[in-house]
Amino acid sequence: MRRLVALCLLGLSLSFGLSEEAAAQRPSRAAETFRLEPQRPGETDVYILSFGLWGPQSVFESEARGAARVLEGTFASNGRSIVRSNTKRRAGANAATLMAASRAVGRVLDPGQDVALVVLTSHGAPEGLGLVGPREAGVLTPRDVGALLDASGARYRILIVSACYSGVFADALADPRTLVITAAAADRSSFGCRDGATWTYFGDAFFNQSLRSERRLDAAFAKARNLVTQREKREGFEPSNPQIAGGALVLEHLAKR
Template identity: 65%
Template structure:
């Protein structure tokens, strides 16, 4: 199933209020966040994972599963925040996203630690959709840049599982920001059936490749092959997942793996 609802999102783009406009609002309504403290002299990874599209449960499932696997593979136990929207619950509102980023910013060491931000939803060429109850809006690359900056982390990983998500790689990738996306900026991705556990990309990257290899770049290359094979087998035009930037982030993550010999997955 095609993962985009393009025409709906075009209307959303015209009518929605940007997430950035919510960042000045109080986060008092957000759930409190508990994160394990930063360990001086050690690179800690903090994970923020959000399922943004409430009407379909696959995005809740993917946000949960992605955080669980990343936490295990990157040694981030106790350092993850997972929120999602459902048909009945608005758990990943713009205010919640900002509050989670602020919580990470209060806890981590900006120069030493790494933030991993995961977003899963439907996408459009201009960004990724957020539906939380009656609140509908488009999350743009500029909004995500502001979220990443709110965490204060100098080294960041952004993983976006959505149609046309390559726009985030094009706009946000640099040496200190690794961006991984489910599709190119001009391509849809697939697998958004309500009730599914993973999208096609989420299954290939998180559920298969990352379980066997904690190196994000290596896991991505494996996942790209897996998802392309599946799409061709099922008659879809390949989504062409993207990876960009992050040379300094990967160096830091890989060095952490080498130092911590107990983590055999590294």
């Protein structure tokens, strides 16, 4: 199923181009609805953006919501998260909304002190992530996601991508100030995208299990990677080989909280 969907994504010729200039030309009422607690002077606040991008299957909306809840608890970020998803009937996470949400975070955080954390969950292909709503379909490329991170203005950034082939984002975007965690290597599928499920395999292992007991992201990732690999081997799947890259300065910064 995942390989079939990935091949379908290859046929989508539209890339959303989430540059600041392009986003500014797209009307959006979503920015007016975002409500975020202000930055606390002297504190390192973590602002969370969690998006379920593939509307035809409810697992991605469920995972985006669940990931945000767990991360809010991990980083004491209640009131500092935005969660939006596409569904079969609602375009809650279109290209304009994603950029508007990131800019909304940028208006309240301290760019040199706070952390912007973006979660993206969808089907994936080597070109990027599927962004599919009732009236919009396309591919969110690493360049698009880089623009999304940049729009927050944050010096310290975290990107977590749950999708097939999501390692392409680690290859393209990881650096000392950008921690990238992905559900799969750039050449591997990930699993668990059944409609009606609560989590994908990686989402369950990382958010639902590991982060509830381990607050360091790198340690939680190591635990989740083992859990995912064991499950995939047990069920006869080729291991997805989740990735973690970059972020040395981010992890150091968070350790001081």
